[in-house]
Amino acid sequence: MITVSAFRWVPPFAQGLVRDLRVRWALEEAGLPYEARIIGFEDQATPGYRALQPFGQVPAYEENGLTLFESGAIVLHIAARSENLMPADAASRARAMTWVISALNTVEPPIANLAEIDLFPGDAAVKAARRPEVEQRVRLRLGEVAEVLGTRDYLEDRFTAGDLMMTTVLRNLRQTDIVASFPTLAAYQARCEARPAFTKALDAQMAVFAAA
Numbered sequence: 783m784i785t786v787s788a789f790r791w792v793p794p795f796a797q798g799l800v801r802d803l804r805v806r807w808a809l810e811e812a813g814l815p816y817e818a819r820i821i822g823f824e825d826q827a828t829p830g831y832r833a834l835q836p837f838g839q840v841p842a843y844e845e846n847g848l849t850l851f852e853s854g855a856i857v858l859h860i861a862a863r864s865e866n867l868m869p870a871d872a873a874s875r876a877r878a879m880t881w882v883i884s885a886l887n888t889v890e891p892p893i894a895n896l897a898e899i900d901l902f903p904g905d906a907a908v909k910a911a912r913r914p915e916v917e918q919r920v921r922l923r924l925g926e927v928a929e930v931l932g933t934r935d936y937l938e939d940r941f942t943a944g945d946l947m948m949t950t951v952l953r954n955l956r957q958t959d960i961v962a963s964f965p966t967l968a969a970y971q972a973r974c975e976a977r978p979a980f981t982k983a984l985d986a987q988m989a990v991f992a993a994a
């Protein structure tokens with residue numbers, strides 16, 4: 783059985799964004815059953831959990847003695863087993879993998895910086911001084927992604943793990959109206975989030991918080 787770690791509870795601003803969502807979504811797209819390994823903040827530093835995830839973060843993935851961490855690596859591992867996430871031909875697979883890395887390595891960093899300013903504690907004056915430049919960097923990247931999308935529904939000629947990852951990255955701007963200001967991207971995010979596998983994954987994450 784596949785097991786994915788997830789937090790028992792996080793503050794409302796993070797609910798629906800925790801990175802186990804990516805993994806749950808990929809597993810739903812691939813039709814692979816899994817169980818959640820629910821942890822609390824008190825578990826993050828324990829040797830048992832560090833053996834799964836060296837940084838004490840969520841998600842960690844376990845399957846028949848294999849343990850993985852890093853949501854990108856986990857999603858790629860799952861995607862390699864399902865044509866729902868990775869096309870069969872080698873060139874298309876490489877393109878899909880490229881978009882996964884691009885979402886994580888090029889688009890997510892400025893978005894994470896903005897989310898840190900908007901959602902995490904810190905010196906208000908420092909944040910206010912820094913925010914316009916960070917927002918500008920986010921807008922630059924989003925404009926570039928919108929340009930690539932053009933009139934297409936997905937980053938490539940069909941939905942892939944790259945779209946899954948890009949969508950979860952765009953979600954981290956939900957405290958702003960930035961995505962809405964790029965109609966192409968807003969429609970793209972809505973299109974990807976309309977997938978039944980996404981709904982199942984999100985509902986599963988939120989159910990844990992509701993129970994807590």
Ligand SMILES: N[C@@H](CCC(=O)N[C@@H](CS)C(=O)NCC(=O)O)C(=O)O
Nearest residue numbers: 799800801838839840841852853854
């Ligand atoms: N690069 C890691 C980041 C994981 C990460 O930041 N997880 C957050 C939840 S979304 C976390 O566990 N935060 C608590 C912490 O860092 O202590 C990944 O993609 O898996």
